[in-house]
Amino acid sequence: MSGKRSTFLISALVFGFAFLYVPILLVMIYSFNEGKLVTVWTGFSTKWYVSLFSNDGMIDAAWNSLRIGVMSATLALALGTPAGLVMSRFGRFKGRTLFSGMIAAPLVMPEVITGLSLLLLFVTLEQMIGWPAGRGISTITIAHTTFCAAYVAVVVQSRLSGMDTSVEEAAMDLGAKPAKIFFVITLPMILPALLAGWLLSFTLSLDDLVIASFVAGPGSTTLPMKVFSSVRLGVSPEINALATLIILAVSAMILLSSLLILRSERNRSRASAQAES
Amino acid sequence: MSGDKLTLKQKFDRWMIKHGRVLVIGLPYFWLFLFFLVPFLIVLKISFATAEYAQPPYSALFSWIDEGITITLNFGNYLFLLSDSLYATAYLNSIRIAAISTIITLLIGYPMAYGIARASGTVRSVLLMLVILPFWTSFLIRVYAWIGILDREGLINAFLLWTGIITEPLIMRQTEGAVYIGIVYTYLPFMILPLYSTLEKMDVSLIEAALDLGCKPWKAFLKITLPLSMPGILAGSLLVFIPAVGEFVIPELLGGPNTLMIGRTLWNEFFANRDWPIASSVAIAMLVFLVVPIMWFQHIQSKQEEGQS
Known part of the structure; x- marks a missing residue:
């Protein structure tokens, strides 16, 4: 009976992972197709990569996206880390329910609603106080920071609540100030979570089409906006090449960061094993 | 007197101890309040x-x-939404499409999460990583990948025409089915991860005990595993269902002109008709x-x- 069950589980896994990976692999394979028609294989070529890099509109959009991604991931880390700390270490305080709601809701809120509401906020603010003057990179950065901060808060919170508090308590008993405890003890311990939070924010920002479309202005076209307008017309070999580059970059980033996290955890467990013996 | 005078640093420290907590709560609170809550008003x-x-x-x-x-x-605006059946149709369509996609995602995701949770050490980390990886790669590109597969001149049609099974290309893109595929495909990791984390924490000895006492495996699953994994099922389903209701990119790229969904309606009211009040309602x-x-x-x-x- 258990043999039958594990056969079922293994085939579910094989089918599931095939479903997840075959479409991506097909895009990557066809990015090296020489022909313009995407379905007919006419020979190996890297010419679409060449034409991608000579597409100025695409390069400009990529630069915009990278700038917005770095800025909003950094801001999201600065806001999301205290938010996660508050959620896991500060106990009860006035308005906690609203706070936790404002952290959970952006994770599931449909993007069209977030995008529209932020645009209307920016327009209203501009009418009332003259800021932000017009829309562009800065408004997209604010929008991305907001939903990325919620992701960072969740990552930091779950790392903190899975963590032993005895070291922090010992430092407190010895009279260390809360800020010092945070920067000397807590921060180094949650560093892997912070790295993961930053990377997650960066990729989420790099990937967002809908919210950016609402709050963008002239001259602030991002990469997803550029990709979307060309994909609407159908499959394009240049987009296949771009997709391949993005997938490879992201995979390399994930592999590298998970290796780093794995190594730091291994070092820590070795250190604690030595301390115990 | 001068001995009582505090240095700037001491003053700062005292101030920080008194107000630090408020500051740490206040900064993210203020930001989320201003840029997340106020916009809805x-x-x-x-x-x-x-x-x-x-x-x-x-x-x-x-x-x-x-x-x-x-x-x-x-x-x-609200009366207009009620009077024009287009909006009601889009509204109900979105809920139906999101609900059906959530169920399909659950049916595919549950056995996968179960299999990963029961795998041993290294295999488990590798499988988990393989689930997380697509979650990080561009959403837009993953939707785009299906255009190339389902299109009239897409890979499935090319293959079936080549084998001679069909003589006319099938219409697969620009259908509601394509929207289901798109949603299930892109949201699958969101379903698997919460399911995995509840299934992994589950005490396997409960099931072993039930089996030892002569319980049938399917009954043990229904009576023990399923109820214990309920938090994961709910979290995963809501993580798929809520954003899927307002989905714009998937119905726009994979659905047909008749696949009305509320997120797409909002987008069109805003960008094509430039009717901001209707989009808001x-x-x-x-x-x-x-x-x-x-x-x-x-x-x-x-x-x-x-x-x-």
Whole structure:
């Protein structure tokens, strides 16, 4: 009976992972197709990569996206880390329910609603106080920071609540100030979570089409906006090449960061094993 | 006296101890309040305005007449949403498509999460990584990948025509089925991860005990595994269902012109018709429906956090 069950589980896994990976692999394979028609294989070529890099509109959009991604991931880390700390270490305080709601809701809120509401906020603010003057990179950065901060808060919170508090308590008993405890003890311990939070924010920002479309202005076209307008017309070999580059970059980033996290955890467990013996 | 004088640093430290807590709470609180909560109030406000050819393109609600403030609320947008069957259709379609996709995602994701949770050490980390990886790669590109597969000149049609099974290309893209595939495909990791984390924590000895006592495996699954994994099922389902209701990219790229979904309607009202008040009332109508699932999701999230610490 258990043999039958594990056969079922293994085939579910094989089918599931095939479903997840075959479409991506097909895009990557066809990015090296020489022909313009995407379905007919006419020979190996890297010419679409060449034409991608000579597409100025695409390069400009990529630069915009990278700038917005770095800025909003950094801001999201600065806001999301205290938010996660508050959620896991500060106990009860006035308005906690609203706070936790404002952290959970952006994770599931449909993007069209977030995008529209932020645009209307920016327009209203501009009418009332003259800021932000017009829309562009800065408004997209604010929008991305907001939903990325919620992701960072969740990552930091779950790392903190899975963590032993005895070291922090010992430092407190010895009279260390809360800020010092945070920067000397807590921060180094949650560093892997912070790295993961930053990377997650960066990729989420790099990937967002809908919210950016609402709050963008002239001259602030991002990469997803550029990709979307060309994909609407159908499959394009240049987009296949771009997709391949993005997938490879992201995979390399994930592999590298998970290796780093794995190594730091291994070092820590070795250190604690030595301390115990 | 001078001995009592505090240095700047000491003053700062005292101030920090007194107000530090407020500062740490206040900064993210203020940001999320201003850029997440206040915007909804503005959407609500503008949903009561009328569209005008102006910059910005809607009427003012508050006006000064005879030294008094007059509020002009226009319920016309909501009446219009009710009177035009297009909106009701889009609304119901979105809920139906999101619900069916959530069920399919659960049916595919559950056995996968179960299999990963029961795998041994290294295999488990590798499989988990393979689930997380697509979650990080571009959403837009993953939707795009299906255009190339399902299109009239796509890979499936090319293959079937080549084998001679069909002589005319099948219409697979621009159908509701393609929208289901798109949603299930892109949201699958969101379902697997919460399911995995509840299944992994589960005590396997409970099932072993049931089996030892002569319980049938399917019965042990229904009586033990399924109820214990309920928090994961709910969290995963809400993580798929709520954003899927308002999905725009998938119905736009994979669905046909007849695949009406509310997120697409909102987008078109805003970008094509430039009717900001109607777009706002569509957003409010969507939110009214989603408020309960969103609060439910938050409740599950906070309960899980309490269970962890």
